[in-house]
Amino acid sequence: MNILNQFIKKNIFLCSITIMVLFLQVIETLYVPFLAARITDVGIKSENLNTLISIGLKMLFFFFSEFNSCSKESVRSKLAYKIRKNIFRKVQELFSLDFSNYGVGQLLSRTMSNPENIAFSVISSLQMIIPAP
8 A cells, every 4th residue: 555655646647637537538428428319319300410510529529538548557557567666676685595485486476467466456446436436
């Protein structure tokens, strides 16, 4: 938890952008089907091309899901890097006799897999908590 707090303090701008864009993605998820229904109900019924174009341009404005995926991956990769770096530093501090208790495969697995899983869990929990608290 300490590592996560340090990471958020260091990358507050990126974390806040990610959360803000996630909120905008929730709005997009709710608003785009409304616009699609307006295309059918208003644009096609009235056969007005200008209405179709204006509603279509409103739909194109909502690109937050693409930007959100980029920002989430950036946060996830930076968090995994920070955790991996801390694990590597701790392994370097181990006494040589302690290496007999840990196998090379176990150390490699913990260094590579666990930080990725933790970072993925943090981002996934954000994705679940923000849209449906």
